[in-house]
Amino acid sequence: MSDVHEPAAPPAPGEPFALEDRPARVEFLVEENYGGWTLADYVAEKMKRPPERQKLLRLLRGRALVHEEKEPLLPETRIWPGLRFALRRRFPGDEGEPPPIPIVHDDGALLIVDKPAGLALHPTARYFRSTLTWALAERHRNAEGIKPDPAHRLDRETSGLVACGRTSLDARALKASFAARTVQKAYVALCEGSPAQDEFEIDRPLLVGEETIKVKVRVDDAGAPSQTSCRVLARYRDRQGLPLALIRCEPRTGRQHQLRAHLASVGFPIVGDKLYGPDENIFLKLAESGGTPAPLFTFDPLLTDDERANLRLWRHALHASELTVPHPQTRVPTRFTLPLPPDIAALIETLEKL
Numbered sequence: 001m002s003d004v005h006e007p008a009a010p011p012a013p014g015e016p017f018a019l020e021d022r023p024a025r026v027e028f029l030v031e032e033n034y035g036g037w038t039l040a041d042y043v044a045e046k047m048k049r050p051p052e053r054q055k056l057l058r059l060l061r062g063r064a065l066v067h068e069e070k071e072p073l074l075p076e077t078r079i080w081p082g083l084r085f086a087l088r089r090r091f092p093g094d095e096g097e098p099p100p101i102p103i104v105h106d107d108g109a110l111l112i113v114d115k116p117a118g119l120a121l122h123p124t125a126r127y128f129r130s131t132l133t134w135a136l137a138e139r140h141r142n143a144e145g146i147k148p149d150p151a152h153r154l155d156r157e158t159s160g161l162v163a164c165g166r167t168s169l170d171a172r173a174l175k176a177s178f179a180a181r182t183v184q185k186a187y188v189a190l191c192e193g194s195p196a197q198d199e200f201e202i203d204r205p206l207l208v209g210e211e212t213i214k215v216k217v218r219v220d221d222a223g224a225p226s227q228t229s230c231r232v233l234a235r236y237r238d239r240q241g242l243p244l245a246l247i248r249c250e251p252r253t254g255r256q257h258q259l260r261a262h263l264a265s266v267g268f269p270i271v272g273d274k275l276y277g278p279d280e281n282i283f284l285k286l287a288e289s290g291g292t293p294a295p296l297f298t299f300d301p302l303l304t305d306d307e308r309a310n311l312r313l314w315r316h317a318l319h320a321s322e323l324t325v326p327h328p329q330t331r332v333p334t335r336f337t338l339p340l341p342p343d344i345a346a347l348i349e350t351l352e353k354l
Helices: 039-046 053-061 132-139 168-179 258-265 280-287 305-311 342-349
Strands: 025-029 084-088 103-106 110-115 159-165 184-192 199-203 206-208 217-219 227-237 243-251 318-326 333-337
Touching: 039 053, 053 280, 103 333, 110 132, 110 318, 159 168, 168 318, 184 258, 184 342, 199 258, 206 258, 217 258, 227 258, 243 258
Parallel strands: 159 318
Antiparallel strands: 025 084, 103 110, 110 159, 184 243, 184 318, 199 227, 206 217, 227 243, 318 333
């Protein structure tokens, strides 16, 4: 979908604004008395609730800033009277229709789907229409018009198995099984590095929240107990001789970002992870850019060539490959598996197996 929307009225001179209150974008025409100010200082002056300085600088370096100047406008650029530019914000749902959702199993009570990478599970301030729950509600209602309800979560960039209840009773039964930890889950992750042992345990408490990134999880003694069992499935090296490993991960607990944070904490970050991988500033740049997400299976155009090379993959290489759940009606354990998705498999094809 196009992100061209009816422009909002520009703020009157001296009138403060909040970007989140505007339906699409705020346009600026720099007044005489602001000549010589830096772009960052000017925008901060105009905002009702300016973000902290580093966040504002990242916003102005990202796709939120729209202008037609031959030379780039940067936060430190000295502005001049008559300069025109705009700030735009994301629209919920402007990322378009969700992709097709492959059905792995459907017996009228239990629905198992293969969630594509890059698809958010539930609506958020950033994603609305392009979500798994929207796709399930619009495309996979049953004969009575009841929509399936996912019983657990996967991160947006994680692909793989998701269990859904076909009715509210089925969904409640499934969610109770996840809460009681009677469900078995396993993931495969392509990771940087080469573990010394083929099998190892990670037992490190995890705490949500860092000063810079509130959603980031860190190892902290004050955190919740967290355990992950790992087994190396294959070892590789790239053309530069750097090691990688395909690791099967079985979470014994269900913490936010558990596998990503645990693997990074022991020196084996997941390939393509923008938050726990080579540089968290990649995550910050994309999260605060204000732009529409890049199309699936492509790197975001904001990334530099070096950042793309360091990430290796457009998304983090984590796939929910195994799931055993008690059937919501019969309570019989039912097992499902998925092979590696094409994007991770294609990356592995470029590596030398050891």
